[in-house]
Amino acid sequence: MAEDVRVGARFVIPGAELRERFSRSSGPGGQGVNTTDSRVELSFDVAGSAVIPPALKERITARLGTRLVGGVLTIAASEYRSQLMNRDAARERLAEVLAKASAPPPAKRRPTKPSRGSKERRLAAKKRRSDVKRGRGGRYDD
Structure with a gap:
C-alpha cells in the first residue's frame, strides 16, 4: 500500500517502515472539513531503520536531535x-x-592571508580617516 520514499541518491525508505495516521484538518474547507480525514502524519523510525547506514544514521540523529521523539521523526x-x-x-x-x-x-x-594590495588599501583608508579627523579642529588641537 505505502510507496517507497527516495532520499536523494543516498538511500530509499521502504513503505513498510513508514507509519501514516490520518485526522481531520483544521481551517477553512466548508462542510467537508468536518467529515474527511485529510490531515496526514507520517512517522519514520530513524533510530530503528535498517536501510540507513550506521554512519548516516549517527549524522541524522545528531542533526535532527530536537525533532526526534524517541528516535522517530514525524x-x-x-x-x-x-x-x-x-x-x-x-x-x-x-x-x-x-x-x-x-x-x-x-x-x-582554509585560512588565507590578506593580499599586499588589500593591506595597502586598508592603511590608506585609515590614513585618510585620520586626516579627516585631524582636519576638523577643536579646542584640544595641538
Whole structure:
C-alpha cells in the first residue's frame, strides 16, 4: 500500500517502515472539513531503520536531535483538502528533511592571508580617516 520514499541518491525508505495516521484538518474547507480525514502524519523510525547506514544514521540523529521523539521523526501535512495530496506533500517533506540532515558537512575553510594590495588599501583608508579627523579642529588641537 505505502510507496517507497527516495532520499536523494543516498538511500530509499521502504513503505513498510513508514507509519501514516490520518485526522481531520483544521481551517477553512466548508462542510467537508468536518467529515474527511485529510490531515496526514507520517512517522519514520530513524533510530530503528535498517536501510540507513550506521554512519548516516549517527549524522541524522545528531542533526535532527530536537525533532526526534524517541528516535522517530514525524511530519504533518494538512495544507491540501485532499488526503492524497497531503500524503504526497508529507513524503516529499520527509525526503527533504532527511536529505538535508544526511548531507555531508561543508568543507573546512582554509585560512588565507590578506593580499599586499588589500593591506595597502586598508592603511590608506585609515590614513585618510585620520586626516579627516585631524582636519576638523577643536579646542584640544595641538
